[in-house]
Amino acid sequence: MSRIHVNTTVNGDAVDFLCEPDETLLDALRNRLGLTGSKEGCGTGDCGACSVTLDGRLVCSCLVLAAEAEGRAVGTIEGMAEGEALHPLQQKFIEHAALQCGVCTPGILVAAKALLEKNPDPTETEVRYWLAGNLCRCTGYDKIIRAVMDTAADLRRA
Amino acid sequence: MRFEVATSVADAVRLLAAEPGTARVLAGGTDVLVQLRSGMVEPALVVDIKRIAGMRDIVAEAGGFRIGAAVSGAELGEHAGVRAMWPGVVEAMELIGSTQVQGRATLAGNLCNASPAADSVPAMVAAEAVARVAGPDGERDVPVAAIPSGPGRTTLARGEFITSIFLPARPARSSDAYLRFIPRTEMDIAVCSAGVSLTLGADGTCTAARVALGAVAPTVVLVPEAGAALVGTTLGTEALDALAAACAAAAKPIDDKRGTVAFRKKVAGVLARRATIIAAERARAEA
Numbered sequence: 001m002s003r004i005h006v007n008t009t010v011n012g013d014a015v016d017f018l019c020e021p022d023e024t025l026l027d028a029l030r031n032r033l034g035l036t037g038s039k040e041g042c043g044t045g046d047c048g049a050c051s052v053t054l055d056g057r058l059v060c061s062c063l064v065l066a067a068e069a070e071g072r073a074v075g076t077i078e079g080m081a082e083g084e085a086l087h088p089l090q091q092k093f094i095e096h097a098a099l100q101c102g103v104c105t106p107g108i109l110v111a112a113k114a115l116l117e118k119n120p121d122p123t124e125t126e127v128r129y130w131l132a133g134n135l136c137r138c139t140g141y142d143k144i145i146r147a148v149m150d151t152a153a154d155l156r157r158a
Numbered sequence: 159m160r161f162e163v164a165t166s167v168a169d170a171v172r173l174l175a176a177e178p179g180t181a182r183v184l185a186g187g188t189d190v191l192v193q194l195r196s197g198m199v200e201p202a203l204v205v206d207i208k209r210i211a212g213m214r215d216i217v218a219e220a221g222g223f224r225i226g227a228a229v230s231g232a233e234l235g236e237h238a239g240v241r242a243m244w245p246g247v248v249e250a251m252e253l254i255g256s257t258q259v260q261g262r263a264t265l266a267g268n269l270c271n272a273s274p275a276a277d278s279v280p281a282m283v284a285a286e287a288v289a290r291v292a293g294p295d296g297e298r299d300v301p302v303a304a305i306p307s308g309p310g311r312t313t314l315a316r317g318e319f320i321t322s323i324f325l326p327a328r329p330a331r332s333s334d335a336y337l338r339f340i341p342r343t344e345m346d347i348a349v350c351s352a353g354v355s356l357t358l359g360a361d362g363t364c365t366a367a368r369v370a371l372g373a374v375a376p377t378v379v380l381v382p383e384a385g386a387a388l389v390g391t392t393l394g395t396e397a398l399d400a401l402a403a404a405c406a407a408a409a410k411p412i413d414d415k416r417g418t419v420a421f422r423k424k425v426a427g428v429l430a431r432r433a434t435i436i437a438a439e440r441a442r443a444e445a
Binding site: 004021022024043044045046048051054057058059060062063064065067068070111114115129130131132133134 | 159160161163184187188191192194195196204206208230232255256257258259261262344345
């Protein structure tokens with residue numbers, strides 16, 4: 001198999017890498033670019049641990065071929081904090097203890113950020129449906145939902 | 159596996175037709191990537207059609223809408239025009255998978271995956287949607303109902319692929335609705351489903367109706383007897399009972415872990431009845 005040379009943008013930075021034709025974007029992010037924040041949970045688009053944005057649209061990076069990223073803009077969890085300053089969602093997740101093992105957390109943060117950009121004032125039901133594709137086996141979800149709702153309220157006041 | 163990015167419809171057809179082994183068309187990839195990674199298919203060639211002009215566009219045409227084969231569920235749901243004209247098709251598409259899946263999944267892909275439980279397909283069949291198919295012999299327009307031939311199989315020939323789905327114009331006081339039964343509230347596959355599209359006359363009499371069922375046969379099925387049970391009525395209890403009976407009779411489901419034959423036959427009628435009521439409310443609100 002001949003490798004494919006991909007030029008893309010990750011968290012605002014131009015990057016390039018070589019990948020196999022059947023390699024997923026998730027594997028390229030983790031193994032080619034060293035961005036191991038995005039996790040592989042199921043590999044079938046059910047768990048959301050690999051959530052990233054592609055041209056601003058929330059997707060499962062396990063269901064995207066790395067070669068498809070050519071010329072597109074990828075956003076990952078690594079792009080969320082600004083240096084040492086955590087994103088408000090990250091801060092709230094800590095305050096609410098909205099995580100335990102942490103494997104689902106990067107995907108949930110990326111997904112929640114995409115929600116608040118689209119809808120700054122979501123109802124609890126809207127948050128729960130938006131995050132239905134992000135599985136968490138530790139928290140029982142309530143703390144996650146509260147952290148997202150609390151962040152949204154704070155950002156609306158800001 | 160080779161990965162090719164098609165630059166035009168002709169380019170994609172040429173690539174697909176020239177491949178002697180298994181080829182797969184890649185739009186949203188939410189089914190193709192799962193099959194690829196599980197080893198269910200080992201394609202020699204994957205052709206990405208997303209960069210072909212028009213594939214990601216929704217265009218008004220002849221009073222209806224032409225939806226490019228790579229338009230995602232999220233993009234479809236954000237289109238006010240399609241939402242207003244075909245709310246049942248939009249709500250069916252939006253039921254597929256998670257927010258993440260919605261960012262990529264497409265109507266054309268849901269159709270070509272050919273699952274009997276595909277959510278958007280009963281709604282498209284009820285809507286009399288037409289798939290535009292490109293292939294080595296040029297373009298042809300095929301009713302959506304004629305694309306699936308069995309679970310995971312379609313009537314598309316080698317080298318052919320769907321370039322767009324056309325949702326036709328509607329008369330006044332027309333609308334549609336789609337309902338499915340799942341044991342959860344989200345992220346599940348239909349145990350049974352129903353799509354209904356109808357038109358009401360000025361006096362409220364139903365003048366046209368199409369009813370399609372999902373997950374009760376090897377393919378999504380159109381049930382002409384169910385539509386006929388509604389036409390000429392004001393959608394009262396008698397008409398809805400006849401509709402439900404026609405759906406139960408037309409349903410030829412299997413017993414499996416998600417539901418029994420008896421349950422699916424019963425629920426097919428219940429869902430068709432409820433979808434009819436919703437579609438009628440929407441049609442009246444439209445007037």
